[in-house]
Amino acid sequence: MKRRPDLPPRTRGRFARRLTSAAARGQFELPVCQACGTVQYPVREACRSCLSDNLRWEAVAPGATMLSATIIRHSTDAYFQTLRPLGMASVRLDAGPVAMVRYDCSDGPVAPGTRLQIQNQLDRSGEAILVAVPEQAKGSSDVLRDPNRQIGGKTVLITGADGGIGKALVKALRDAGAAKIIAATRRPQESAADSVVQSLLLDVTDQAAVARAAELHGHEVDILINNAGFTAVAGLLDADTMDGATREMQVNYFGTLAMIRGFAPHFSARKQGVIVNVLSVLAHVSLPSMGSYCASKAATLSLTQGVRAELLPWGVRVCAVFPSTVDTAASADSPPPKLAPAQVASAIVTMIRDGSEESYPGAIASDLAGALRADAKAVEREMALGLPEPR
Ligand SMILES: NC(=O)c1ccc[n+]([C@@H]2O[C@H](COP(=O)([O-])OP(=O)(O)OC[C@H]3O[C@@H](n4cnc5c(N)ncnc54)[C@H](OP(=O)(O)O)[C@@H]3O)[C@@H](O)[C@H]2O)c1
Ligand SMILES: [Zn+2]
Numbered sequence: 001m002k003r004r005p006d007l008p009p010r011t012r013g014r015f016a017r018r019l020t021s022a023a024a025r026g027q028f029e030l031p032v033c034q035a036c037g038t039v040q041y042p043v044r045e046a047c048r049s050c051l052s053d054n055l056r057w058e059a060v061a062p063g064a065t066m067l068s069a070t071i072i073r074h075s076t077d078a079y080f081q082t083l084r085p086l087g088m089a090s091v092r093l094d095a096g097p098v099a100m101v102r103y104d105c106s107d108g109p110v111a112p113g114t115r116l117q118i119q120n121q122l123d124r125s126g127e128a129i130l131v132a133v134p135e136q137a138k139g140s141s142d143v144l145r146d147p148n149r150q151i152g153g154k155t156v157l158i159t160g161a162d163g164g165i166g167k168a169l170v171k172a173l174r175d176a177g178a179a180k181i182i183a184a185t186r187r188p189q190e191s192a193a194d195s196v197v198q199s200l201l202l203d204v205t206d207q208a209a210v211a212r213a214a215e216l217h218g219h220e221v222d223i224l225i226n227n228a229g230f231t232a233v234a235g236l237l238d239a240d241t242m243d244g245a246t247r248e249m250q251v252n253y254f255g256t257l258a259m260i261r262g263f264a265p266h267f268s269a270r271k272q273g274v275i276v277n278v279l280s281v282l283a284h285v286s287l288p289s290m291g292s293y294c295a296s297k298a299a300t301l302s303l304t305q306g307v308r309a310e311l312l313p314w315g316v317r318v319c320a321v322f323p324s325t326v327d328t329a330a331s332a333d334s335p336p337p338k339l340a341p342a343q344v345a346s347a348i349v350t351m352i353r354d355g356s357e358e359s360y361p362g363a364i365a366s367d368l369a370g371a372l373r374a375d376a377k378a379v380e381r382e383m384a385l386g387l388p389e390p391r
Contacts, residue, residue, distance in 0.1 A: 015043065015044075015045055016043050018043070018057050019043060019128040020122070020127055020128040022057070022120055022128070023120045023121055023122045023127075023129075023356065024122060024356055024357035024358050025356060025358050025359075025360070026120075026350075026354050026356040027059060028060060028062050028120040028130075029057045029058060029059050029060065029120070030043065030057070030058070030060045030095065030097075031044070031056065031057055031058075032056055032058045032060070033047035033049065033050060033054065033055055034052070034054040034055065035047065035050050035052035035054055036049050036050045036052065038050070038096065039060055039093070039096045039097060040055060040097065041093065041095075041098075041099050042099075060093070060095040061093070061094045061095050062094075062117050062118045062119070063093075063115065063116075063117065063118075063135070064092060064093045064094060064115075064116045064117070064118050064132060065091060065094075065114070065115060065116065066089055066091055066110050066112050066113060066114040066116055066132070067089070067090045067091055067098065067112060068090050069088070069089040069090075069103065069105070069109045069110050069112075070087075070089070071085045071088075071105045072085065072086040072087075072088060073085050082145075083144075083145060085105055086102070086105070087103040087105030087109070087143070088101075088102060088103070089102075089103045089132055091116060091118070091132055093118065099118070099130055101118060101130040101131060101132045102129060102130070102131045102143050103131070103133075103143060104133070104141060104143045110132075115135040116132040116134065116135055117132070117133050117134065117137060118130055118131070118132055119132075119141070121143075121144055121354070121355055121356075122355050122356060122357060123144050124144070124146055124148075124315055126308075126312050131143045131144065139350075139353065139354070144355070147272050148272055148273065148274050148315070148316075148317045148352075149352060149353050149354070151173065151176040151178055151223070151349065151352060152176070152177035153178075153179045154179060154180075154223055155178070155180040155181075155182065155217075155220045155222050155223070156173045156178045156180070156181050156182070156221070156222065156223040156224075156225065157181075157182040157184060157213075157217060157221045157223070157224050157263075158170060158173070158182070158183055158225045158227055159184045159202065159225065159226055159227050159228035159255070159259065160184070160185070160186075160204075160227045160228030160229060161183035161184055161185050161199075161227070162183070162185040162187070162189060163228075163229075163328060163329070163330070164328025164329060164330065165227055165278060165326060165328060165341045165344050165345065166185075167341065168340075168341035168344065169225060169227060169348065170183050170197060171342070172342065172346055172348070172349050173223075173345075173349065174196055174197065176349050176353075178223075179196070180196060180198065180220070181196055181197045181198070182199075182200050183197050183198070183199050184199075184200045184201075184202040184204075184213070184228075185199060185200075185202070186201075186202070186203045186204075186228070187201075200213060200217070204226075204228045204255030204258060204259055205251055205254065205258075207258050210255075210258040210259055210262050211258075213262065214259075214262030214263050214266065218262065218263055218265070219266060221263060221266070221273075222272070222273055223273070223274045223276070224259060224260070224263050224267075224273070224275045224276070225276045225348065226255070226256040226259050226260070226275070226276065226277045226278060227278040229251060229252050229278065229330065230247050230248055230251040230252060231248065231293045231330050231331075232245065232247065232290075232293060233289075233290050233293070233333065235288055235290070235291045235387070236291035236292050236295070239292065244292060245292035245295075248292050248293050248295075248296040249295075249296050249299065251296075252293075252296040252297060252299075253296050253299045253300050253303065256277055256300050256303060257303055260275060260303075260307050264310075264316065267314070267316045268311065268314035271316075272315050272316065273315075273316045274317045274318075274319065274352055275307070275311075275316065275317070275318045275319070276319045276320070276321065276348055276351070276352070277303075277304050277320045277321075278320075278323075278344075279300055279301055279320045279321065279322050280293075280294075280297045280323060280324075281322045281323065281324050281360065281364075281365040281368050282294040282297055283297035283298050283301040283320075283322060284298070284301070284322070284368075284369070284372050285368075285372060285376065285379050285380055285383055286298075286380070286383060287383050287386055288383065288384060288386065288387050289386055289387055304320045317355070318357070319351050319357050319358065320357070320358055320359075321344060321347055321348050321359045321360075322358065322359065322365055322369065323339055323344045323347075323360075323361050323362065324339060324364035324365040325337070325338045325339065325364075326338055326339045326340075326343075326344055327339065327340055327341065328341055343361050343362060346361075347359045347361035
């Protein structure tokens with residue numbers, strides 16, 4: 001797709017894209033030589049010190065020291081014009097190499113010798129950019145000036161807002177400063193008057209109702225959280241009928257697709273917006289005792305990737321959260337440990353603010369994601385052990 005002139009360029013090879021995949025998870029990773037330990041930057045496929053091609057992407061120390069800085073005040077490029085004045089610095093990473101990074105120059109240049117912390121962030125084209133923030137800074141800085149990262153003053157629509165995670169999301173987004181929260185539910189709510197939260201009756205499987213909601217609220221919604229979900233809790237073969245599997249696809253996949261198809265044109269027209277899909281770590285691997293649910297979340301993950309690519313040129317960010325078991329009605333029969341719904345909601349707020357694309361809240365989901373990156377087949381076999389012994 002042609003580059004929009006007011007978005008940054010996207011020119012990276014497959015190897016360098018590992019930097020992007022780490023940024024999508026909010027991590028700072030670089031290739032590390034397994035023969036001599038040298039950290040590589042700029043990223044390359046053979047060690048700059050010993051020429052070994054045995055490199056592994058690993059998390060590296062985020063500390064750095066400022067070497068020199070400059071402020072760019074002019075550019076012929078439409079995107080860089082929007083960022084002027086643009087702070088660019090050369091820093092010595094504690095991990096070894098020198099890197100060119102962006103920094104916040106709103107208070108003027110930063111002196112050589114200043115200690116910094118490096119963050120690997122996604123820019124508006126979805127590519128990774130190294131950003132320097134003060135060493136003590138907590139959370140992500142908005143050096144890249146991405147309007148999609150702000151929650152304060154925004155309007156958020158949450159589906160399944162009366163469920164376990166849905167309720168926690170309403171609270172977390174309100175605490176994060178959202179100006180208006182449209183809490184969409186399938187059943188009528190006894191809602192008390194509220195200056196921030198407004199309820200909306202919406203069954204995401206009713207395409208006409210979704211289209212009406214988009215027509216009514218599309219102009220005002222900045223952040224859409226597709227949280228409504230259904231689990232039949234059954235295997236693909238041991239379910240008596242296909243009703244549960246059908247409903248899972250209707251709610252989880254087609255419901256999410258209908259919502260995005262309704263709201264995305266409004267986001268594209270305004271050239272900003274955030275869509276968050278509440279998936280599951282089981283979108284990546286089947287837990288056979290709830291195989292049809294996993295298939296519906298896998299389909300929704302594929303949907304997430306597709307719409308992300310279609311919307312990226314329009315400045316719209318599409319994110320996904322991949323929790324393990326959460327303590328809600330949907331998982332009442334699942335064994336512990338379970339995440340608190342508030343942990344999932346807080347991970348979503350952090351993901352929006354950091355501009356990252358993926359979040360794996362809790363140790364179980366992040367460990368499983370790491371294991372899947374290392375060897376997806378091994379995890380598939382491990383999950384198969386979760387089935388009861390054949391009778
Ligand atoms: N709980 C977990 O272990 C877990 C783990 C990973 C991901 N998730 C995902 O997290 C999301 C929220 O689930 P939860 O754990 O909070 O479960 P929950 O308490 O059962 O909430 C699910 C919500 O989705 C709503 N919903 C279902 N079908 C709908 C439809 N056709 N239209 C509109 N809303 C509909 C439900 O409303 P009704 O009650 O009216 O049906 C309810 O508000 C789901 O997408 C789920 O797959 C959950
Ligand atoms: Zn080496």
